[in-house]
Every structure is written in structure tokens, then in C-alpha cells.
Amino acid sequence: MISTQVDKEIKQQDEKPIKMTQSICPECNRIIQAQIFERDSKVFMRKTCPVHGETEELYFGDYDMYRRFSAYWDDGKKQEAPNVKMDKCQCPTNCGLCTNHLSHTGLANIIITNRCDLTCWYCFFYVKKGLEGAYVYEPTLEQIRGMVKTLRAERPVPGNSVQITGGEPTMRDDLPEIIKIIREEGVEHVQLNTNGVNLALHPELAKIYKKAGVSNLYMSFDGVTARTNPKNHWEAPYAIEACRSANLGVVLVPTVIKGVNDHETYDIIKYAKQNIDVVRAVNFQPVSLTGRMSKKEREKYRITIPDVIKRIEELSEGEIARDDWYPVPSCSPVTHFIEAITTRKQYELSIHFACGAGTYVYLDKKTNRLVPITRFVDVNGLVEFLDEVSDEINSGSNKYLQLARVALKIRGFVDKSKEPDGLDLGKLLFDVLFKHDYSSMGRLQMNSLFLGMMHFQDKYNHDEERLQRCDIHYLTPDMRIIPFCSFNVIPEWYRDRIQKKYGMPVEEWEKLHHEKLEDRLYRGQLRKQAIKEGVGQTCLVNEMLSGITG
Helix, strand or coil, X not given: CHHHHHHHHHHHHCCEEEEEEEEECCCCCCEEEEXXXXXXXXXXXXXXXXXXXXXXXXXXXXXXXXXXXXXXXXXXXXCCCCCECHHHCCCCCCCCCECCCCCCCCEEEEECCCCCXXXXXXXXXXXXXXXXXXXXXXXXXXXXXXXXXXXXXXXXXXXXXXXXXXXXXXXXXXXXXXXXXXXXXXXXXXXXXXXXXXXXXXXXXXXXXXXXXXXXXXXXXXXXXXXXXXXXXXXXXXXXXXXXXXXXXXXXXXXXXXXXCHHHXXXXXXXXXXXXXXXEEEEEEECCCCCCCCHHHHHHHXXXXXXXXXXXXXXXCXXXXXXXXXXXXXXXXXXXXXXHHXXXXXXXXXXXXXXXXXXXXXXXXXXXXXEEHHHCECHHHHHHHHHHHHHHHHCCCCHHHHHHHHHHHHHHHECCCCCCCCCCHHHHHHHHHHHXXXXXXXXXXXXXXXXXXXXXXXXXXXXXXXXXXXXXXXXXXXXXXXXXXXXXXXXXXXXXXXXXXXXXXXXXXXXXXXXXXXXXXXXXXXXXXXXXXXXXXXXHHHHHHCCXXX
């Protein structure tokens, strides 16, 4: 015991304090103070509950990257039409968007069912029959329309991007009608979060959803082998092919777990490259550790954004390097420039710099290599220039002279000699800055593969400073807009309570719908078919999946 205390004191002597924040006790949800500090070139969080003692957690796996990302700190636009009054707000005990919240909704999640056709052991979200108090949550069409109206009434920027999620949303037969309702209320971007199984089995659904108004599929994809991706290894290629036929873009979404699938992160990117005509992005999600876990277990599985970025750099042999990545709020200068020239508040991604990161990569068809945008664009210079112009316009400088200056200079930040063949990024950037519409941004996306990271919090690394800047939110039938990392990190206060209130017992749902909950479980038909047809079919599916062997 004495030795342990001495070791702890020696460790703490090597620590460098960074900041204080608020967090919660992972055992009892008590709001407590937490210290963020650097040790051994990594960033940690330490907090002490008066009842349950001290917790120490890895917060960000690289201190130098933390410092670089922190330069893009942005407080956002705050809330002009809060869901919760300030006098009732003690974060995070009464979440809806309150006047403490510093970001508007960047992406709104609507859960349309908690039923699923899979029963993945690690999933906390689908309704499990047989559990005491199990219920089915499926908001009505009227409730869904009301939730979207609430999103569109958000100020200063109406919400304009919705993710339909679950459970498995394709379990609802009225999904096309739900998509149409969301579009009717003025939402331009609608993405469908799915495991892809139903689209693999029924490829015509891709065209139906596309016609109804879906912008892209947001599909789970945890690896390129059956071992790392048991969820949809056999089904994913068929789902992607259905989307290709429907001209419907796909975002691959791997949940990254240290020691489980982090060795396949670059293989996933290579698979996206093989399908770059339809795969628009890969959005890695370092695992959020739910439930009670020992420190040893957490250290075994915990992986943070810098860890994934460095793993990709290592596996790609520098093709995609750590310096190619920027934190999400680094794009705020583009927003501020458009606001300066339009004098209107614009959509802005102002999340905390430690929450997410991204980069754009382009396929050089001559070399068949991916070229990050940083290799041929002076990103830092462009960002600083836009900030400078915005400040000049806001301080009274002639707007049209400044616009002419931008028009003349914008292409100068692109090194044409290093730009991938056939790409004219200068023109695409010009359109985004001067047309600043949804279609211009879409054309920029169509000519690239976006690589993203989003690390959602859990009870061990919960940081109130991050939560107050969250821009991924949930819409709920009580007409609140709730930050993601309240809704899911403290489910007993938010997700579970809301779904129980607006759901119905499983037995009641089965009687009403004349079916059993398990009737539509996926029985692995495609996997069984491949195995039955032998090695040839197995090899074919693996080839479709990866295209990376040899």
C-alpha cells in the first residue's frame, strides 16, 4: 500500500496541469470537479467522488496534437431559443438546449424504433425481449413531425441535418413516409443510420429511400474480415451495390476498439477507396465504454482520436499522416467568412476541439494513391486569410473590394503541380465560398473521400466543457433537443427514461401489430448462402469486401 502511494506521488510529480472542468462520478452521476493534465506526452482526466473515490482516465492520447487542435477553439453561436430556462439548468441534470449551450444543432438524431434485426452482444440500444420492463419505442408520424418542427425553430440557425436512427430504422415499414415528413419540414440533409442488412436482402429499398429524400446511408462497418465485422461482413457488399445502383452515397462507420479492430483501420480506408464512386466518407468512432468496467479493462480497450490517427499513419506508411488531420472547428473560418458577406448567421460546426477531427483525401488515378488535401493546399494559410478578410469586412472595410481580393487569391492556396489529376479544387472552393449553398458543398464532397473521427464521451471521460459545445443532438417527443453525450452517457436520466415514457411494453406492441418481436430477426441468410456454395463464393465475397489482398 505504501509502495502504491509512493508510485502515485512520483507519477504526479511528472504531471502538468492543463485545466479544471466539471465531470460526473461514473458510479453515482454526482457532479464533481475534474482536472485535465499532461503526463508522458498524453492527456488524462482525474476526478474524485466523495463516496466512490478517485477515477483516472486517458482523455486524449497525444499532448502535442491536443495543443495543435486547441488553437481552433470556437464557442459557437449559443442559443437564442433555448429548450430549458437558465434558472432550471445545472448541467447536465436537466438537458435540453439551454442558454449555457454554446453550439446549435449540427446533426439531429431521431430514433424511430428501438427494434433491431440483429442482437449484437455489445449493443445497448435495441429492445431485448424477456428483460423485465422491456418496451418498444416508436414515435408516431405526428410526433416525428413535431420533433422536426422543433429543430427547424432553433435559433439563430434552424437545424438542417437529420439522422434517422434506431435500433434499425429499416424495420419500420413507414420509413419512406418518415423521410418525406422530414424533407417536407425543410431539412435538406437526411441520412439513414443502418446496419445495411435489409438493403442487402431487398436492394430495391435503396431506390425507394433515395426517392423519398434520403441523402446518404450511414452504415456500420467495423472491419474487412468476418472476425472484426461479424455484424455485416457478408451483407455490406450487397448493401453498397444496392446504393450504387440507386446513386445513393454511403458513409462507412467503424467503431474502433483497441486490440480488436484498430489493425484494420487503414484496410477500411482502402476498401472505401475501392468503392469511392459510392462511398463518400469513413467516420471512425473510437469506442465509448458503457457500463461498469475496471481500470484494467478500460486500458485494454480505450483508444482515443490521436491513437487512431497515429495507427492509420503507421499502417498507411505515411500515405495519411497525423499532420493531415484537423479538429472539426477548424472549418469555422469558412462559416465566419460567409457570415461576413451575407450578414446572416450560418450553419457552423463549433464542437469542442477534442470531440472530432477530419481530413479530405483525393484519389490520384495515375498512382492509385490517396492524396490528403494538406499535400497540395496551404490549409493554414487559407484559414488565416479567411479570418483576416472576415475581420476586415466586419470592421467596415468595403465588402466588394474584399470579395474581389478573395476571388483573385483563393486559387493561390492550391499547388496545381501537386493536385491530383483531373481535380480543380480552386473552383470548388470558390463555389463554396461565393455560392455558399448545399449543392456546392455537395460537389466538394463528391470529389473527395472524407475521413472523420468522432469520439463520444462516456462516464469515465465525461467533460462538461465538451458537452456544452456538443452539436450532435437528439430530438425527443417531449420536444426537447438533448446533446448526444447527455442522452447516451446518462441513459437513466435521458434515453431510457424518455423511451419508456413514450414506448409500450413488448407484449402490448406484439398484440397490436400481430407479430412477435423476434419474427424479423436476421438469420444470416447471406452468410449461410456463401458457406453453402463453398470456397468460391466465400472468396468472391471477401474480394468484394476488401480488394486489398496481395
